[in-house]
Amino acid sequence: MRARVIYNPVSGREQITKYLVAILRILEEAGYETSTYETTPEPRSAAKEATRAALEGFELIVAAGGDGTVSEVINGISNLPKRPLIGIIPAGTTNDLARSLKIPRGDLLEAAKVIAKGQAIPMDVGKANDKYFVNIAAGGYLSDITYGIPPRLKGAFGYLAYLIKGAEKLLLVKPIKMRIEHEAGVFVGEASMYFVALTKSVGGIENIDPYMLMGNGLFTLFIIKTASIFEILQILGMIIQNGKHITHPKVEYIHTSFVTAESLDQQPLLLNLDGEFGGTGPVTFRNLHQHIRILGNTTDYASPAELNNHTAKLLKEIANLEK
Known part of the structure; x- marks a missing residue:
């Protein structure tokens, strides 16, 4: 299985870059052939890369950054007929989605271990006109x-x-x-x-x-x-x-x-x-309804x-x- 880590280098006071090698090691030990993409100031940089990776058949896309990076990645895949699993490495200010999914917010490596654990949670996606x-x-x-x-x-x-x-x-x-x-x-x-x-x-x-x-x-x-x-x-x-x-x-x-x-x-x-x-x-x-699956650490979702x-x-x- 292949995983693409889309990371924002300035999120979390630039902590992601510091721990990136260790994050990749955790994912690779879980069976993923892992590669990375560093976002740029270009508009929708993370969304475009998420679309590209999904169309190339990556089974997992990891959004490493704040809520904005996560939202961009989800916007990049939500209009596709085949959508990969999503993982989250939360490194922003509030990290609301990670909070709801019980993904550790103060430890990037523990968050990577949640992804490695592989608990896929079916999540609804909202569509607001043509955005998600x-x-x-x-x-x-x-x-x-x-x-x-x-x-x-x-x-x-x-x-x-x-x-x-x-x-x-x-x-x-x-x-x-x-x-x-x-x-x-x-x-x-x-x-x-x-x-x-x-x-x-x-x-x-x-x-x-x-x-x-x-x-x-x-x-x-x-x-x-x-x-x-x-x-x-x-x-x-x-x-x-x-x-x-x-x-x-x-x-x-x-x-x-x-x-x-x-x-x-x-x-x-x-x-x-x-x-x-x-x-x-x-x-x-x-x-x-249950449009995407995100790897999390909670049982508080709809079976x-x-x-x-x-x-x-x-x-x-x-x-x-x-x-």
Whole structure:
């Protein structure tokens, strides 16, 4: 079997290059004939290489870098009829997908050992118009936090840079009149932002949907129906503390296989896809059920038996949470 390691040399304060030989040794001992590709500043460098490697028949593509590198690799293979396994060596600031898949984030060699172990997890992929995402899409205010920070600041301050930028943006939040359609109906009204999630971890917070089952064919849709700083902070606090944000009166919480979103006033809905800018216009999200397989270290995903029981369990747990 052949593996292609696509790595970002500047991720993780340039730690990947330091450990690259040891990572290759771990993969080769697991039976992979392994080669590497170093990404460049050229747009979509990782995506283009992922497409090329997949078309050449590589059985495994490893994305070594931050969430942006992972997202590019997934975009590079998601439109292909035959898609290789994906491995992740997380070396970014938040590493949300790795966090959800229980891939070690502080030790690159331990992450490589997870790939060598070979536990393939079937993952849904979101398609937003003609682009793909595997963790989260967000629209409205605060959606530009992750791509609005210069890489140099992220490298120097890490997660603190996101907190500082978020605090700064909260002061600018205003309501936007939106129209958002989903399986359960249509929302038309003022909101500050919406989220379309495929995993539980967003921006380093691991409890965005306490009842999500990865790979079940459904997005978790949140609509934040307030622009009040106090209410937004209250909702964030509930996410971090106990997951009861899903019952907050200013939060719409829905599971759906599709979402359409558009602004009904002059304020554009800036779109964030896995931490990268995704455009401003109206968008349609479709869930591509178990479209790819990613090597991880968790059992928290949808097997056929879990799919059958998940809806009833979800309704019961939410009812208990509302008491």
